[in-house]
Amino acid sequence: MSEPIHDGGCLCGAVRYRAVGEPLWVAHCHCESCRKGSGAAMLTWVGLLQDQFTWTAGAPVRFESSPGVRRAFCAACGTPLTYEAVRIADEVHVTAGTLDDPASAPPTLHVWWEERLSWLHTDDGLPKFAKRARGADPVA
Ligand SMILES: [Zn+2]
Ligand SMILES: [Zn+2]
Secondary structure, eight states: OOOOEEEEEOSSSSSEEEEESOOSEEEEEOOHHHHHHHSSSOEEEEEEEGGGEEEEESOOEEEEEETTEEEEEOTTTOOEEEEEEGGGTTEEEEEGGGBSSGGGSOOOEEESGGGOOTTOOOOOOOOBOSSOOTTOOOOO
């Protein structure tokens, strides 16, 4: 049985990556850091284990957006690419919009729902978590 392969990269093409296997989850994040870091109303992340993920071209630069949290982006075009945190060191989260085929990784939940923009509405039926999903119950 062959594992699914998700290739992706930044807007200018300088930085490329490959993810192998099924994602752990795909989450729309409504937190203010993701909003600021992407310039978008929300940011959709593909959750992977570190050993599912490799950079295949170029090298991103990293910014520490909170203590213990590093966000990687392309230095040439600014595309946000990954999120890594010390508290979940075995995971890497990849921006779904940078996949070559984002439709291949449909979202499964919303996180940081309490920070969502008031004009953003959805009836997608996915579970919505006030903050992180881990160990929490959905609020909607
Ligand atoms: Zn780029
Ligand atoms: Zn976020």
